[in-house]
Amino acid sequence: xxxxxxxxxxxxxxxxxxxxxxxxxxxxxxxxxxxxxxxxxxxxxxxxxxxxxxxxxxxxxxxxxxxxxxxxxxxxxxxxxxxxxxxxxxxxxxxxxxxxxxxxxxxxxxxxxxxxxxxxxxxxxxxxxxxxxxxxxxxxxxxxxxxxxxxxxxxxxxxxxxxxxxxxxxxxxxxxxxxxxxxxxxxxxxxxxxxxxxxxxxxxxxxxxxxxxxxxxxxxxxxxxxxxxxxxxxxxxxxxxxxxxxxxxxxxxxxxxxxxxxxxxxxxxxxxxxxxxxxxxxxxxxxxxxxxxxxxxxxxxxxxxxxxxxxxxxxxxxxxxxxxxxxxxxxxxxxxxxxxxxxxxxxxxxxxxxxxxxxxxxxxxxxxxxxxxxxxxxxxxxxxxxxxxxxxxxxxxxxxxxxxxxxxxxxxxxxxxxxxxxxxxxxxxxxxxxxxxxxxxxxxxxxxxxxxxxxxxxxxxxxxxxxxxxxxxxxxxxxxxxxxxxxxxxxxxxxxxxxxxxxxxxxxxxxxxxxxxxxxxxxxxxxxxxxxxxxxxxxxxxxxxxxxxxxxxxxxxxxxxxxxxxxxxxxxxxxxxxxxxxxxxxxxxxxxxxxxxxxxxxxxxxxxxxxxxxxxxxxxxxxxxxxxxxxxxxxxxxxxxxxxxxxxxxxxxxxxxxxxxxxxxxxxxxxxxxxxxxxxxxxxxxxxxxxxxxxxxxxxxxxxxxxxxxxxxxxxxxxxxxxxxxxxxxxxxxxxxxxxxxxxxxxxxxxxxxxxxxxxxxxxxxxxxxxxxxxxx
Amino acid sequence: xxxxxxxxxxxxxxxxxxxxxxxxxxxxxxxxxxxxxxxxxxxxxxxxxxxxxxxxxxxxxxxxxxxxxxxxxxxxxxxxxxxxxxxxxxxxxxxxxxxxxxxxxxxxxxxxxxxxxxxxxxxxxxxxxxxxxxxxxxxxxxxxxxxxxxxxxxxxxxxxxxxx
Numbered sequence: 029x030x031x032x033x034x035x036x037x038x039x040x041x042x043x044x045x046x047x048x049x050x051x052x053x054x055x056x057x058x059x060x061x062x063x064x065x066x067x068x069x070x071x072x073x074x075x076x077x078x079x080x081x082x083x084x085x086x087x088x089x090x091x092x093x094x095x096x097x098x099x100x101x102x103x104x105x106x107x108x109x110x111x112x113x114x115x116x117x118x119x120x121x122x123x124x125x126x127x128x129x130x131x132x133x134x135x136x137x138x139x140x141x142x143x144x145x146x147x148x149x150x151x152x153x154x155x156x157x158x159x160x161x162x163x164x165x166x167x168x169x170x171x172x173x174x175x176x177x178x179x180x181x182x183x184x185x186x187x188x189x190x191x192x193x194x195x196x197x198x199x200x201x202x203x204x205x206x207x208x209x210x211x212x213x214x215x216x217x218x219x220x221x222x223x224x225x226x227x228x229x230x231x232x233x234x235x236x237x238x239x240x241x242x243x244x245x246x247x248x249x250x251x252x253x254x255x256x257x258x259x260x261x262x263x264x265x266x267x268x269x270x271x272x273x274x275x276x277x278x279x280x281x282x283x284x285x286x287x288x289x290x291x292x293x294x295x296x297x298x299x300x301x302x303x304x305x306x307x308x309x310x311x312x313x314x315x316x317x318x319x320x321x322x323x324x325x326x327x328x329x330x331x332x333x334x335x336x337x338x339x340x341x342x343x344x345x346x347x348x349x350x351x352x353x354x355x356x357x358x359x360x361x362x363x364x365x366x367x368x369x370x371x372x373x374x375x376x377x378x379x380x381x382x383x384x385x386x387x388x389x390x391x392x393x394x395x396x397x398x399x400x401x402x403x404x405x406x407x408x409x410x411x412x413x414x415x416x417x418x419x420x421x422x423x424x425x426x427x428x429x430x431x432x433x434x435x436x437x438x439x440x441x442x443x444x445x446x447x448x449x450x451x452x453x454x455x456x457x458x459x460x461x462x463x464x465x466x467x468x469x470x471x472x473x474x475x476x477x478x479x480x481x482x483x484x485x486x487x488x489x490x491x492x493x494x495x496x497x498x499x500x501x502x503x504x505x506x507x508x509x510x511x512x513x514x515x516x517x518x519x520x521x522x523x524x525x526x527x528x529x530x531x532x533x534x535x536x537x538x539x540x541x542x543x544x545x546x547x548x549x550x551x552x553x554x555x556x557x558x559x560x561x562x563x564x565x566x567x568x569x570x571x572x573x574x575x576x577x578x579x580x581x582x583x584x585x586x587x588x589x590x591x592x593x594x595x596x597x598x599x600x601x602x603x604x605x606x607x608x609x610x611x612x613x614x615x616x617x618x619x620x621x622x623x624x625x626x627x628x629x630x631x632x633x634x635x636x637x638x639x640x641x642x643x644x645x646x647x648x649x650x651x652x653x654x655x656x657x658x659x660x661x662x663x664x665x666x667x668x669x670x671x672x673x674x675x676x677x678x679x680x681x682x683x684x685x686x687x688x689x690x691x692x693x694x695x696x697x698x699x700x701x702x703x704x705x706x707x708x709x710x711x712x713x714x715x716x717x718x719x720x721x722x723x724x725x726x727x728x729x730x731x732x733x734x735x736x737x738x739x740x741x742x743x744x745x746x747x748x749x750x751x752x753x754x755x756x757x758x759x760x761x762x763x764x765x766x767x768x769x770x771x772x773x774x775x776x777x778x779x780x781x782x783x784x785x786x787x788x789x790x791x792x793x794x795x796x797x798x799x800x801x802x803x804x805x
Numbered sequence: 806x807x808x809x810x811x812x813x814x815x816x817x818x819x820x821x822x823x824x825x826x827x828x829x830x831x832x833x834x835x836x837x838x839x840x841x842x843x844x845x846x847x848x849x850x851x852x853x854x855x856x857x858x859x860x861x862x863x864x865x866x867x868x869x870x871x872x873x874x875x876x877x878x879x880x881x882x883x884x885x886x887x888x889x890x891x892x893x894x895x896x897x898x899x900x901x902x903x904x905x906x907x908x909x910x911x912x913x914x915x916x917x918x919x920x921x922x923x924x925x926x927x928x929x930x931x932x933x934x935x936x937x938x939x940x941x942x943x944x945x946x947x948x949x950x951x952x953x954x955x956x957x958x959x960x961x962x963x964x965x966x967x968x969x
Contacts, residue, residue, distance in 0.1 A: 099943045103936065746925075750932040757847060757933060784938045786858045787842065791931045794835060794861075797868055798924050801828065804879065804894050805917050 098247075101231060104758040105238040105245070106296070111751040112239040113301030118744045120188065120305045124313060125741055127180050130734050136177065137730055139170040144715040147708060150696070154705045155338065160691035167683045171673070174321050178678040181314050185279035188306035192281050195240050195299045196273040202237045203255070203268035209233060210252035210265050217251040241271075242296035258292035260285040279306040309740075316733045318677040323721045323729075325673040325681055326372055327714055329665045332672035334440045334658030335695030335707030341384050341437030342430075348668030348684065350426035351405060360422045361406030365398070370666040371676040374400040377661030378581055380653060383417050383438045384700075392416065393445050393653050395583075398661035408663070428667045440664055441707070442655035443699040444633070446572050449650035451524045454586065455568030455594070455642035457537030461545055462647035465555035466528040466585070468500040475550035477510065479532065481519020485546055488513045503530045506554070527583060527651025530554065539565045561646040568594060568640030575699065575706065576654045577632035583607045586635070587649045588617075588642040595623040595639055602637070604629055670695055672711075817881055818906060821898065824875040825912045831871060832919045834864055839926045846933055 129135035143166040150159040209230040216223040230253065237243055237255065243262070245255045252265035261269055262285055269286030276282050281303060282291040294300040351360040352369020365374045379396045396411045405422065412420035417433040432438050452458050463469070473492040478485060494509035495501045503525035510516065510523035510532070520535045521543055534541040541563030545556060570586075585605045592600040594617050602615040613629045621627070623639040633654065642648045659665070668674060672694075675681040687693045698706025715727060722729040842857050880890040882898055899910040 099940060103940055103943070107936075746928060749925075750928055753929050754932055754936055758936070760847075784934050787846075787930070787934045788938075790842075790858060790861050790865075791927055791934070793865055794839070794923070794927055797835075797865075798920055798927070800872065801832070801916070801920050804875070805896065805913060805920070 100758060100762040102245075104755065104762060105235055105243070107751060107755045107758055108235050109238040109242045109296035109300070111748065111755055112298045113242075113296045113304075114744055114748040114751055116191075116298045116301035117305055117309075118741065118748055120184070120302070120309075121737065121741045121744055123184055124181070124310070125737055127177060127184070128734055128737065135734075136170070136173050137727065137734065139166070139173050140715075140727055140730065142166045143170050144712060147712050151705050151708050151712060154696050154703070154708060157691060160338075160694055163694065164683060164688055164691045167672070168688060171675075171681045171683055174317065174678045174681050177317055178314065181310055181317070182278070185306050185310045185314075188302050188310070189275055189279060189281055192299055192302050192306070193273050195302070196271050196283070199237065199241050199262070199271045199299070200268070202233060202240070203263045203271070206230065206233050206237065206253070206255060206263045207266065207268045210263070214250045214252050214265060223251070238297060240297050241299045242294040257285060258294060260288065260292055279310055281306070313733070313737065314678070316729075318679075319722065320726065320729055320733070321678040321681045322676060323719050324726055325671075325675060326662075326665060326721070327717075327719055327726070328672040328711065329668075330659075330662065331707055331710040331714065332695050333664035333670045334442060334698070335670070336439045336441050336443070336697040336700045337695045338692040338697075340700055341382070341439040342432065342670070343437055344429065344431045345669050346423065347428040348671055348674040349666065351422060351428070352426065360426055361404060361409065363405050364401065365403050365405060365408065365663065365666075366400035368405055372662060372666045374398065374663050374666045375661050376400065377659070377663075379661055379663055380440060380442070380581075380655050380658045381412060381415055381418065381438060382441060382443055383415055383432065383436055385417075386435050386437060390447065390450065391443065391445055392450075393443075393655075395653060398663050400661075400663075428669065430669070439695075439700065440658040440670065441698050441700065442576065442658045444572055444574065444576065444654075445652060447570065448572055448652045449568075449570045451526045451531065451650075452533070452537075452567060453524065453526055453529075453531045454570060454648045454650040455564060455588075455640045456533075457541070457563055457565070457567035459534040459541045459543040459561040459563040460531050460646060460648070461533075461543060461556060461559065461561045462531040462649055463503075463529045463555040464647050467503045468497075469503070469506060469530075469555075470499050470553040471495070471501045471506065471550050472553075473498050475548070475553065477548040477550045477554070478546040479515075479519065479521060480544035480546050481515060481521050483515070483518050486513065486515035486519060487548065488516075490550060503528050506530045527585065527649075527653075529585075529649060529651070531647070532556075534563055536563065537567065538563050556647065557645075559645070561643070564641050566638075566640045568642060569638040570650055571636045572633060572652055573626060573636075574633040576656060578654060578656055581656050581660060582654045584612055584629075584652045584654055585649055586615075586652070587647075588644045591641075591643045591645055592618075593639070593641050594637045595619065595621050600642075602642075814882065814885055814902065815905065817878060817885075818898075818902065818909065821875075821878045821882070821895075822909050822912065824871070824878055825895065825909065825916060827871055828875065829912060829916045829919060831864065831867065832916060832923055835861075836919060836923045836926060838864060839923060839930055843926060843930045843933065846930070846937065 130137055143163070146159070146162045146166040150156070150163050153159060209226055213223045213226045213230065216226065234243070234245060234253065234255070241257055243255050243257055245253045245263075247253050248265065250265060253263065254261060254265070255263035257271070262271065272284050272287070274282050274284070283294065283299070283303075284291055295304065349370055349372075351363060353360050354363050354367055354369060360368070363369075376399045379398055380393055381396065382391050382393050384391045392415070394415045396408070398408070405428075409420040409422070409428070412418055412430060417436040418430060418438055419433075420428065420430045423429050430438065449456065453460050453462050471490055473490055473494075475490045477488045477490075479488065480486075488510050490501075490506075490509055492498055494512075495505050507523040507525040507530050510530075516522060517535075522533050522535055524531050524533060532543055532545060534543045539562060542560060544560045545551070545558050547558050551558065583606075585607075587603050587605070589601045589603055590597070590599065594600070596619060598618050600616075600618045602617055604612040604615065606612050612631075615627045615629065615635065617627075617637055621637075624636055626634040626636045628634045631654065633652075664670060671684050672687065673681050674684050682688075684693075694708075696708035696711075697704040698710075714725075716725055718724060719726060719729070724732065838857065838861050842861075845857060876890075879893045879898075883890050883893040886893070886901070895909065895913040895916075899906040899913060902909075
């Protein structure tokens with residue numbers, strides 16, 4: 029607190045004191061002329077009535093005392109209610125705290141640490157099966173503890189409901205006792221005799237009832253008390269209305285009185301405390317653990333789904349999450365991805381699919397643009413199936429399954445394509461003319477491309493059926509349309525699509541190979557010029573190396589700035605452009621470059637080029653997908669493909685069964701290269717990373733949950749201590765009432781009210797001081 | 806840490822100890838006053854609260870000066886360690902200075918327990934004050950509401966507020 033703040037507090041306190049003095053003065057000089065808006069005074073000519081008894085002059089002190097006593101009793105009954113709500117809450121909170129097993133280290137926190145620690149140990153040798161098994165064991169221990177917590181919290185909620193039902197029976201028994209006491213007191217006092225002993229018994233019974241349920245009560249003229257719960261009559265002069273309890277949902281109990289259709293609300297007493305605990309507190313804690321489990325599943329799976337297991341890529345994968353047939357037409361394929369009933373959201377993003385030939389080791393990387401609001405399940409499956417040597421479908425359970433052809437494997441990793449120019453569009457052996465721009469191409473139905481082949485000139489005419497969206501053609505569509513011309517193969521030509529661009533090439537390689545574009549109306553849209561290109565005896569071989577360290581997925585395009593020979597032609601450079609056409613690097617491959625040497629590009633990557641000829645005129649190029657995240661759409665997580673955990677919450681989280689059975693299935697590599705543990709390092713980093721859904725790391729979130737429960741226990745304990753103190757004080761005060769001079773007492777009350785205000789101000793000021801002091805300890 | 810920094814912190818330590826001793830003494834006085842207030846409220850139902858409040862005002866008058874003196878010393882520790890002026894706690898000082906700050910560590914522990922005791926007493930005092938206020942409110946409300954029917958609101962008595 030600043031000194032300014034303290035001075036304000038003091039000023040307020042002094043103001044209150046000034047007010048107190050004025051009040052004291054007013055009261056002392058009031059001479060009881062009557063009440064006014066300005067001050068509380070006692071009327072001399074028109075005495076106040078208190079419970080029908082006149083006070084101020086010649087009052088019947090004994091009756092007033094009893095009235096005063098009734099207020100203390102009423103307050104005492106309320107304090108009993110509050111105290112018992114707190115007692116029950118504290119007891120229940122203690123049970124939750126015990127479930128967590130903290131801070132003894134046997135709880136979830138210790139098991140989370142153990143999992144990350146076992147992964148860190150595994151990072152020293154990811155091939156070691158013993159270390160891998162240690163990770164799967166730690167993960168299983170963690171999920172087991174999650175299940176136990178979820179089950180026991182659910183059981184605690186059930187126990188709470190059982191306790192409430194037992195207390196409801198107790199209320200009905202006590203209500204009947206009060207009715208009997210009412211009848212007896214009314215009967216005796218009707219004869220003019222005060223039933224003091226029975227009144228004491230009734231007061232005790234009221235206190236006991238208030239301990240169980242929040243009540244209000246008042247005595248009628250006949251001496252009977254009417255007890256109300258939430259404004260409804262529970263106890264009348266001659267009969268009671270039954271309190272009933274009905275469970276409407278786990279942990280939620282509705283209370284009704286006398287068969288009323290309207291449920292009642294109580295917040296104090298044992299029942300009030302338990303109801304709040306069962307219907308609100310425990311579900312809140314359960315939700316927090318479910319959130320923790322859900323985010324753990326999401327984040328572990330995000331990192332693991334793009335990893336590669338010990339034995340390399342997959343020959344098949346089946347998702348663990350089931351699609352929902354929302355429109356009930358018996359076909360999962362027509363569901364939009366965003367409404368396919370998957371347990372995790374799919375974002376707009378990219379999925380990279382790598383297909384590796386086991387024979388050649390060559391990897392073909394394809395990317396799929398995922399848009400959950402326009403892409404159906406069928407679209408996604410078709411996109412995957414359109415990749416050479418892969419097929420995707422939905423099984424009868426609604427799970428997506430992907431198969432690789434024999435001799436091929438696949439993965440979704442951020443692995444680097446080390447030989448990106450398989451098509452030979454960058455100084456390859458074939459004659460090649462490429463488009464200068466990438467897709468989409470504004471080619472329309474009827475547009476033509478005139479080529480000159482081995483058998484003479486021919487024309488390719490594009491049809492509407494060649495494109496999904498005429499005027500916005502993809503490179504794949506164009507290549508397929510051109511290749512479908514019956515003159516292409518006899519003419520010794522082919523069209524290839526690579527990295528969103530299209531090239532017309534000769535089928536033969538070598539210096540005698542030739543390809544010629546004569547003309548056509550599609551040239552402009554294709555970004556091609558009419559001309560002749562010759563093949564090369566010495567093809568340029570491109571090799572990429574390193575690990576991409578950039579933060580975003582991108583596609584880099586490599587183009588020569590002129591025609592020339594690698595390592596020979598002065599001024600020959602290769603420009604590297606990102607997907608937006610922004611230069612990433614310029615590689616000098618002129619006379620100072622020794623062909624075959626690595627040149628650093630940046631972002632962790634290098635490239636090397638063998639000797640050969642490249643041509644800017646022919647549009648030579650190649651592309652490299654640089655991948656930071658193999659699945660920025662979370663579609664793998666949503667489908668449960670190559671997941672680490674399965675399930676959606678604390679009750680259902682499990683280590684994926686085939687990982688549990690064989691720790692070799694842990695997908696810890698991000699490239700498939702020997703010794704690579706990129707995916708594992710990403711999993712380990714998760715321990716410190718902020719998880720967006722939790723506003724902190726997993727361990728911080730758990731720490732907050734435990735801390736909140738601990739704080740709740742501590743503050744409930746403090747409140748209970750105060751309530752017990754107050755119950756004692758009020759009990760003692762009730763016993764002191766006898767012998768009070770009521771006139772003096774009433775005047776004092778006014779004066780005390782001001783003193784209490786001063787005290788409240790003082791408390792606030794000292795509290796500020798205490799907070800500040802605590803802050804520097 | 807450089808020798809010069811060490812030297813200057815050694816010189817600062819007694820100043821900080823003096824500040825904490827002052828704080829501790831003040832906390833003990835506040836505790837005594839709160840206990841007295843509490844006892845007074847319990848036994849006399851509020852009589853004498855005004856006199857006690859005056860004592861508390863005197864006590865609180867000294868707080869701003871104590872606070873700013875202590876903050877200034879801690880700010881110098883913060884500057885020596887390259888931290889924000891408000892970023893230093895007594896716990897950090899005792900840990901960083903090790904054996905040299907043993908005395909300060911003991912004072913800190915005593916200050917901590919005394920402050921906790923003040924908070925505890927204050928909590929009870931606060932609860933009792935508000936219960937008493939509610940009780941007085943109940944009685945006075947009953948008095949006002951039980952005036953004979955037909956008397957208009959502005960003819961009835963109401964509690965004077967602090968507008969005076």
